[in-house]
Amino acid sequence: MKTLAYHRPKSLDEVFDLMASSEDAAYIAGGTDLLVSGGASPPTLISLRSVPELMGVDETRIGAATPVADVARHPGLAASHPVLVAAARRLGSEQIRNVATVGGNLCRAAPCADLAPPLLVLEARAEIVGRGGTREVPIDEFFAGPGETVLAPGEVLAAVRLDPPRTGAQGRFLKKGRVRMDLAIASVALLVEAEGGRCRRIRIAAGSVAPTPLRLQPVEALLEGAELTDEILEEAAALAAATVRPITDVRSTESYRRRIVGVYVKRGVAQALAGGEA
Amino acid sequence: MTLDISFSLNGAEVVVGVRPHQRLLDVLRRTLGMTGTKEGCGEGECGACTVLVDGRVVNACLYPALEIEGRSVTTIEGLLGADHQLSPLQESLVARGAIQCGFCSPGVILSAHALLDRNPNPSDAEIRDALVGNLCRCTGYVQIVEAVQEAADRLGSESDV
Ligand SMILES: Cc1cc2nc3c(=O)[nH]c(=O)nc-3n(C[C@H](O)[C@H](O)[C@H](O)COP(=O)(O)OP(=O)(O)OC[C@H]3O[C@@H](n4cnc5c(N)ncnc54)[C@H](O)[C@@H]3O)c2cc1C
Ligand code: FES
Ligand code: FES
Numbered sequence: 001m002k003t004l005a006y007h008r009p010k011s012l013d014e015v016f017d018l019m020a021s022s023e024d025a026a027y028i029a030g031g032t033d034l035l036v037s038g039g040a041s042p043p044t045l046i047s048l049r050s051v052p053e054l055m056g057v058d059e060t061r062i063g064a065a066t067p068v069a070d071v072a073r074h075p076g077l078a079a080s081h082p083v084l085v086a087a088a089r090r091l092g093s094e095q096i097r098n099v100a101t102v103g104g105n106l107c108r109a110a111p112c113a114d115l116a117p118p119l120l121v122l123e124a125r126a127e128i129v130g131r132g133g134t135r136e137v138p139i140d141e142f143f144a145g146p147g148e149t150v151l152a153p154g155e156v157l158a159a160v161r162l163d164p165p166r167t168g169a170q171g172r173f174l175k176k177g178r179v180r181m182d183l184a185i186a187s188v189a190l191l192v193e194a195e196g197g198r199c200r201r202i203r204i205a206a207g208s209v210a211p212t213p214l215r216l217q218p219v220e221a222l223l224e225g226a227e228l229t230d231e232i233l234e235e236a237a238a239l240a241a242a243t244v245r246p247i248t249d250v251r252s253t254e255s256y257r258r259r260i261v262g263v264y265v266k267r268g269v270a271q272a273l274a275g276g277e278a
Numbered sequence: 279m280t281l282d283i284s285f286s287l288n289g290a291e292v293v294v295g296v297r298p299h300q301r302l303l304d305v306l307r308r309t310l311g312m313t314g315t316k317e318g319c320g321e322g323e324c325g326a327c328t329v330l331v332d333g334r335v336v337n338a339c340l341y342p343a344l345e346i347e348g349r350s351v352t353t354i355e356g357l358l359g360a361d362h363q364l365s366p367l368q369e370s371l372v373a374r375g376a377i378q379c380g381f382c383s384p385g386v387i388l389s390a391h392a393l394l395d396r397n398p399n400p401s402d403a404e405i406r407d408a409l410v411g412n413l414c415r416c417t418g419y420v421q422i423v424e425a426v427q428e429a430a431d432r433l434g435s436e437s438d439v
Contacts, residue, residue: 005279006298006344028342035340036321041299049345069334093411094389096322098334099341181323181410 064103083171116213237262288356
């Protein structure tokens with residue numbers, strides 16, 4: 001099927017009017033997912049690229065239409081939420097990052113979406129708008145399954161909202177692909193707060209190892225309050241490997257994915273404790 | 279349904295009729311006959327279709343043509359000097375054996391050009407990172423990375439004087 005109509009609304013009101021008046025329409029942002037998957041594009045596309053309500057990026061709110069490159073190169077975000085910037089830098093190529101949007105990455109709801117694990121550990125919120133108004137949903141509840149979100153038909157992800165950074169929190173993002181530009185075989189984001197070798201608080205999330213991007217709460221519970229010794233990190237790695245629910249597909253196998261996640265949890269904590277760049 | 283849109287192409291204003299399903303790549307190659315921009319995979323993987331939109335590299339195979347309205351596009355043809363002179367970057371690529379069959383070259387050149395614009399003094403890792411989205415089946419990349427480094431050095435010393 002070829003696209004027969006391509007609309008470029010200039011406001012959210014116009015977006016909802018167009019959606020209401022068309023039965024077969026879909027939203028398009030950067031199009032780097034939509035225009036690749038299989039070639040059967042929807043007959044009517046409503047572009048979200050020129051909608052002011054979805055634009056703009058700072059340390060508290062990232063508009064859904066923000067290109068991933070603008071996150072990767074944002075000095076304010078690099079200082080406040082480096083774990084997110086590190087993941088943005090690992091998404092696709094420069095060409096892809098310049099058009100791929102933050103909203104598209106989340107709304108596609110792929111298990112491998114690189115921005116999901118860092119947003120999960122930052123406990124970000126999704127700002128969702130529809131005809132009836134705005135609601136906020138924790139990112140943890142945004143993904144409903146592979147390719148599925150909690151967005152109701154016609155609803156739009158307007159932005160991602162971030163809390164101010166927590167003092168002393170160290171973030172890390174680790175991603176395994178076959179080559180540098182590849183979807184993740186597995187990825188891990190984590191955010192550690194430690195004092196004198198003891199873990200005060202930790203958030204861990206993984207990509208490509210379950211039907212949706214996943215918070216690893218059992219591993220967090222094991223580590224919080226504990227002395228971060230080699231022994232407990234071994235235990236955390238084993239628990240992480242047991243907690244995830246990966247599959248074998250063209251990119252990798254179930255057992256390799258479990259291993260990688262374990263190794264990355266251990267390595268990520270060690271790197272975070274050592275300090276330096278996310 | 280065909281819509282007329284206008285945009286700037288290599289510095290000149292153009293008006294073209296575009297259909298909703300067309301990609302920027304189709305408009306450049308078919309409508310305008312500008313074949314310097316190549317089509318390899320058609321899926322954003324190979325970078326043969328790389329062009330600059332408002333100074334940023336994009337894959338023309340994934341860019342809906344209608345989105346180009348009012349924007350500024352630079353293709354490989356746009357880098358040619360008035361006297362058909364190659365740029366220092368292009369000269370370095372030729373001199374270093376970084377151009378073999380040449381199919382990837384327009385995309386490689388535009389990616390490296392955009393890199394040197396925003397970072398005139400890139401490290402080896404930064405050059406490789408900027409070229410992640412440009413596949414080359416011939417050179418093995420080492421020559422390309424060296425050529426970009428050499429061009430950066432040359433451009434740097436030229437602007438010093
Ligand atoms: C070569 C290549 C490499 C890639 N590498 C990576 C990678 O390393 N990591 C990674 O995570 N992804 C990767 N991707 C996938 C893709 O680029 C990203 O997921 C990107 O962020 C998608 O954003 P987009 O704006 O292009 O989405 P689109 O294709 O425009 O949209 C995706 C989906 O989300 C919906 N949508 C978009 N925005 C909204 C919104 N605001 N509200 C409601 N619905 C919306 C659309 O209707 C569509 O269903 C790659 C893709 C390609 C082609
Ligand atoms: S043809 Fe566009 S990336 Fe390959
Ligand atoms: S020179 Fe042949 S593909 Fe690069």
